[in-house]
Amino acid sequence: MNVRSFLGLAGYYQRFIKGYSKITARLTKLQCEERQFDFDVDAQESFLALKAALLCAEVLHIYDPLLPTRVTTDTSGYGIGAVLEQHDGMDWHPIEYFSKKAPVVHSIDDARKKELLAFVHALKRWRHFLLGRSQFRWVTNNNPLVFYKTQDTVNSTITQWMAFIDQFDFFPDHIPSESNRFADALSRRPDHCTAVYSTFEIDNDLRDCFIRGYQADPEFRDKYANCPSPNPAPSHYRIQKGYLLVHSRGKDLLCVPSDSHLRTRLLGEFHDAPATGHFGVNRTIDRLGERFWWPGLLDDVTRYCESCEVWRRCKSRNHRLYAELRPLPVPLRPREAIAMGITGSFPKHKTGVDGILTVVDRLTKFAMFLPCRYHAKAPELAEVLYAGWIRTNSYPKDIVCDSDTRFMPDFWLTLIKQWGSSLKPSSARHPQTDGQTERAHQTAQVLLRTLICPDQKDWVEWLPDVELAYNSSIHPAIGMSPFEFEHDSPVTSPLDMIIPRTTESDDHLLFLHRMQELLIKARDQMAKTQQRMNQHANRHRLPCPFRVGDLVWVFAAEFSLEQDISRKLLSK
Numbered sequence: 001m002n003v004r005s006f007l008g009l010a011g012y013y014q015r016f017i018k019g020y021s022k023i024t025a026r027l028t029k030l031q032c033e034e035r036q037f038d039f040d041v042d043a044q045e046s047f048l049a050l051k052a053a054l055l056c057a058e059v060l061h062i063y064d065p066l067l068p069t070r071v072t073t074d075t076s077g078y079g080i081g082a083v084l085e086q087h088d089g090m091d092w093h094p095i096e097y098f099s100k101k102a103p104v105v106h107s108i109d110d111a112r113k114k115e116l117l118a119f120v121h122a123l124k125r126w127r128h129f130l131l132g133r134s135q136f137r138w139v140t141n142n143n144p145l146v147f148y149k150t151q152d153t154v155n156s157t158i159t160q161w162m163a164f165i166d167q168f169d170f171f172p173d174h175i176p177s178e179s180n181r182f183a184d185a186l187s188r189r190p191d192h193c194t195a196v197y198s199t200f201e202i203d204n205d206l207r208d209c210f211i212r213g214y215q216a217d218p219e220f221r222d223k224y225a226n227c228p229s230p231n232p233a234p235s236h237y238r239i240q241k242g243y244l245l246v247h248s249r250g251k252d253l254l255c256v257p258s259d260s261h262l263r264t265r266l267l268g269e270f271h272d273a274p275a276t277g278h279f280g281v282n283r284t285i286d287r288l289g290e291r292f293w294w295p296g297l298l299d300d301v302t303r304y305c306e307s308c309e310v311w312r313r314c315k316s317r318n319h320r321l322y323a324e325l326r327p328l329p330v331p332l333r334p335r336e337a338i339a340m341g342i343t344g345s346f347p348k349h350k351t352g353v354d355g356i357l358t359v360v361d362r363l364t365k366f367a368m369f370l371p372c373r374y375h376a377k378a379p380e381l382a383e384v385l386y387a388g389w390i391r392t393n394s395y396p397k398d399i400v401c402d403s404d405t406r407f408m409p410d411f412w413l414t415l416i417k418q419w420g421s422s423l424k425p426s427s428a429r430h431p432q433t434d435g436q437t438e439r440a441h442q443t444a445q446v447l448l449r450t451l452i453c454p455d456q457k458d459w460v461e462w463l464p465d466v467e468l469a470y471n472s473s474i475h476p477a478i479g480m481s482p483f484e485f486e487h488d489s490p491v492t493s494p495l496d497m498i499i500p501r502t503t504e505s506d507d508h509l510l511f512l513h514r515m516q517e518l519l520i521k522a523r524d525q526m527a528k529t530q531q532r533m534n535q536h537a538n539r540h541r542l543p544c545p546f547r548v549g550d551l552v553w554v555f556a557a558e559f560s561l562e563q564d565i566s567r568k569l570l571s572k
Contacts, residue, residue, distance in 0.1 A: 213257025344374035
């Protein structure tokens with residue numbers, strides 16, 4: 001029965017395996033009822049050859065969101081199994097397999113509930129593939145949805161599962177149990193198998209593989225041939241039971257010839273096995289270095305670890321951030337480019353506002369703090385921007401903002417186009433793009449804390465003072481106050497009546513000359529500040545190694561967590 005079940009699983013993939021019928025001939029004979037069952041050496045070799053073919057054959061395809069998709073599930077008394085497949089126009093091809101032990105709490109459930117459980121686990125496993133895509137097939141030999149949707153009452157667990165399932169667009173496809181061999185095999189318990197912690201077995205075939213490798217490898221060929229001779233060279237090599245050993249650092253190490261299959265087996269044994277923990281390059285080298293040696297061991301281990309999907313998906317990110325800082329170009333003229341953003345929410349004022357729309361001139365650093373509703377929609381924010389900034393400062397050429405959804409709708413983009421402006425939103429997880437307004441937000445909040453009453457209801461009344469204090473202070477990026485840059489003179493104060501000041505000429509040519517000098521001074525100062533900031537930030541960053549079209553890993557923090565999922569145990 002076990003042989004029939006195994007061949008049923010393997011038979012589904014025979015189109016991927018060259019010489020499948022020849023490999024399975026000895027196992028097929030064991031199913032003959034007229035013969036006595038004898039799992040002899042030939043059958044064992046056939047089983048191992050078929051298992052190796054299943055492991056080595058390139059049967060998995062990369063998921064394509066445009067191809068027809070199906071999910072096949074099955075359950076047993078012990079576990080659940082599922083297969084995700086896609087049709088390429090010729091045939092169905094597997095994308096990923098999934099199987100796990102059924103939770104103890106569900107081990108005594110009826111078949112319908114277990115089948116629904118298998119589907120729920122499959123949807124959670126492949127949610128990133130299936131949620132939001134066009135309709136896919138759910139292949140099952142026991143469709144529980146028909147039963148549960150006709151019941152007057154169901155328990156809370158089923159209700160939660162049904163609510164989760166309803167998020168997906170699919171249609172069930174019933175097939176007989178005997179046709180569901182591949183998912184059925186994934187759900188079965190291998191009762192007659194012991195726990196396997198190592199797949200690397202020292203046998204005669206392995207020994208012959210080493211010997212053939214020594215004889216063909218230029219690095220070890222002469223050493224292996226000379227060791228048995230009366231004058232071996234070098235003396236720290238010796239042969240034991242056909243294996244070439246090298247004495248290094250006080251112990252004998254097994255030399256591994258240049259056989260890619262053999263070295264890959266070793267790397268997999270000391271990196272992929274459950275007892276070795278998918279550690280990184282250093283620990284994998286330490287494990288291998290205690291027993292084996294070959295030229296280029298470090299390079300091989302590095303390449304193997306970096307190509308290991310499990311290691312790259314689960315390890316913590318300890319490297320420096322990718323992509324060096326690239327500041328925005330310095331604007332040529334005042335009021336040509338602005339940055340804007342919303343901060344809040346604050347205590348609701350009697351006028352109904354609870355947020356601040358901050359607008360900053362990217363060259364002069366002149367800022368306006370315009371009260372608004374924090375959750376205002378795009379049309380309302382456009383009115384605030386027009387009345388507060390554009391009415392007195394004209395239309396800007398460029399508008400830098402964060403990726404707030406209120407700045408992205410078609411209304412806002414159309415309006416910006418009508419103004420003759422261009423919108424430059426920051427990319428996700430990169431608030432540095434709109435760092436000008438972020439810093440202005442912080443300064444405004446600090447100033448408000450020093451001025452408002454304990455009930456915080458009067459913060460709007462203090463915004464003009466905050467704005468004046470901000471614009472009259474020396475800004476380090478331009479080396480002068482924004483007010484002076486805008487108006488060619490600093491803000492006057494009562495002390496100016498005591499301390500006499502030099503009277504500036506009213507000649508308009510001199511005024512234009514002074515403004516031109518201020519512009520040149522400010523742009524030079526901004527360029528120096530950006531260069532200094534760039535050097536400081538890039539000390540902790542790496543040049544971006546990605547190119548357009550590359551497949552990249554996405555940090556798991558970008559995605560929301562499912563219920564009962566720990567962030568600490570989630571793939572990184």
